[in-house]
Amino acid sequence: MQDAFGMTKRVLITGGAGYIGAHTCLLLAERGYEAVVYDNLSNGHAEFVRWGAFEQGDIRDTNRLRSVFSQYQPDAIIHFAGLIEVAQSVRDPLAFYDNNVSGTLSLITAAEAAGVDKIVFSSTCATYGIPQFTPLTEDHVQAPISPYGWSKLLVEHILRDLSGLDRIRCAILRYFNAAGADPEARIGEWHTPETHAVPLVIETALGQRDCFTIFGDDYDTADGTCIRDYVHVIDLADAHVRAVEYLLNDGASVALNLGTGTGTSVAELVETVALVSGRPVKTRRADRRPGDPSILLADNRRARDVLGWQPQHDLASSIESAWRWHTKSNLLGADASRSTL
Numbered sequence: 252m253q254d255a256f257g258m259t260k261r262v263l264i265t266g267g268a269g270y271i272g273a274h275t276c277l278l279l280a281e282r283g284y285e286a287v288v289y290d291n292l293s294n295g296h297a298e299f300v301r302w303g304a305f306e307q308g309d310i311r312d313t314n315r316l317r318s319v320f321s322q323y324q325p326d327a328i329i330h331f332a333g334l335i336e337v338a339q340s341v342r343d344p345l346a347f348y349d350n351n352v353s354g355t356l357s358l359i360t361a362a363e364a365a366g367v368d369k370i371v372f373s374s375t376c377a378t379y380g381i382p383q384f385t386p387l388t389e390d391h392v393q394a395p396i397s398p399y400g401w402s403k404l405l406v407e408h409i410l411r412d413l414s415g416l417d418r419i420r421c422a423i424l425r426y427f428n429a430a431g432a433d434p435e436a437r438i439g440e441w442h443t444p445e446t447h448a449v450p451l452v453i454e455t456a457l458g459q460r461d462c463f464t465i466f467g468d469d470y471d472t473a474d475g476t477c478i479r480d481y482v483h484v485i486d487l488a489d490a491h492v493r494a495v496e497y498l499l500n501d502g503a504s505v506a507l508n509l510g511t512g513t514g515t516s517v518a519e520l521v522e523t524v525a526l527v528s529g530r531p532v533k534t535r536r537a538d539r540r541p542g543d544p545s546i547l548l549a550d551n552r553r554a555r556d557v558l559g560w561q562p563q564h565d566l567a568s569s570i571e572s573a574w575r576w577h578t579k580s581n582l583l584g585a586d587a588s589r590s591t592l
């Protein structure tokens with residue numbers, strides 16, 4: 252992407268060494284943008300930074316950010332950096348408010364000083380809390396049931412306040428559950444320790460785990476297990492590039508759901524992995540996990556209207572790509588070698 256003078260547009264990606272951030276860098280590069288990754292590697296991987304420059308640093312370090320802004324002079328920011336685990340947030344809320352809220356304040360402070368006013372923010376359907384209706388529209392009341400969800404909602408409010416004063420323009424993207432991997436399996440979902448359903452079910456099919464634990468089978472759903480809207484990470488990345496383009500083209504601040512609109516229960520997810528992998532997946536049932544609503548499903552019409560975004564992948568495609576990434580890493584035999592192919 253170039254401006255009228257042929258200059259390539261540059262985007263600062265906080266958290267770009269993580270799962271969704273790295274896939275977004277891949278797509279930004281494919282579409283002619285220059286990415287600069289800023290990440291403290293608390294949960295990311297230096298090997299994932301393959302499509303752009305890398306600056307290691309913490310978003311709470313405003314001085315470090317000031318010098319990165321001054322060195323690279325980005326045209327826009329995509330802000331992924333943060334802590335992401337709902338259950339961890341219930342155990343340690345302060346860590347989430349510090350990282351996700353104070354960290355964002357620090358980022359905005361440095362960005363304002365550098366005159367960068369366009370920001371795409373990773374929010375989440377966890378800001379809605381217990382759905383009063385599904386699929387969830389962006390106008391659904393936001394009443395989170397976990398500190399993680401609250402930390403994201405607080406940031407949404409901060410961005411909205413600043414946007415109301417014309418100090419920034421923002422695209423708040425509320426994703427549902429990211430799944431899948433780069434179709435070429437160069438990068439994929441890799442959290443340590445892993446707590447997410449998709450990689451855990453796949454690791455069980457691969458024999459790396461004895462059994463997958465299903466949290467709760469007494470929800471008010473057809474099979475009693477939680478329903479989630481799994482959206483392919485490449486579709487999410489595509490929406491981020493579109494959101495940057497939208498803001499660069501003077502689009503107004505907006506909040507958008509990013510999900511497919513199709514729900515999958517945990518039991519159905521297990522079946523899909525078994526089908527794609529051709530291997531059995533042993534499961535056991537356990538109590539509900541704190542902070543989990545029974546059903547999260549997106550109404551994505553606004554993202555379609557505003558960004559022209561249309562998810563291209565279904566669950567089977569997400570699981571196939573995730574399976575390829577995991578089997579490739581498994582062949583290499585060590586986590587440390589995961590992204591070297």
Ligand SMILES: NC(=O)c1ccc[n+]([C@@H]2O[C@H](COP(=O)([O-])OP(=O)(O)OC[C@H]3O[C@@H](n4cnc5c(N)ncnc54)[C@H](O)[C@@H]3O)[C@@H](O)[C@H]2O)c1
Pocket residue numbers: 265266267268269270271272289290291292293294295296308309310311330331332333334335350354373374375376425426427428429430441442
């Ligand atoms: N994975 C999902 O399904 C999902 C769904 C909704 C929203 N989100 C949001 O999307 C974003 C990315 O999620 P992900 O799954 O790629 O997670 P991830 O953990 O793979 O990526 C987050 C990255 O941020 C970095 N980071 C964390 N704290 C930092 C700090 N203080 N300073 C600098 N870097 C820091 C980590 O090292 C990591 O590389 C997060 O903000 C998350 O809340 C994720």
Ligand SMILES: O=c1ccn([C@@H]2O[C@H](COP(=O)(O)OP(=O)(O)O[C@H]3O[C@H](CO)[C@@H](O)[C@H](O)[C@H]3O)[C@@H](O)[C@H]2O)c(=O)[nH]1
Pocket residue numbers: 335336337375376377426427428429446447448449451463464465466467477478479517540543547
């Ligand atoms: O061992 C496990 C892990 C998960 N689950 C269930 O699987 C579903 C999905 O859980 P998980 O993969 O852990 O994702 P979420 O907790 O839904 O959180 C992800 O998706 C949210 C949006 O829904 C984002 O906000 C978060 O950042 C992201 O981590 C939930 O119903 C869990 O109860 C299990 O049954 N067993």
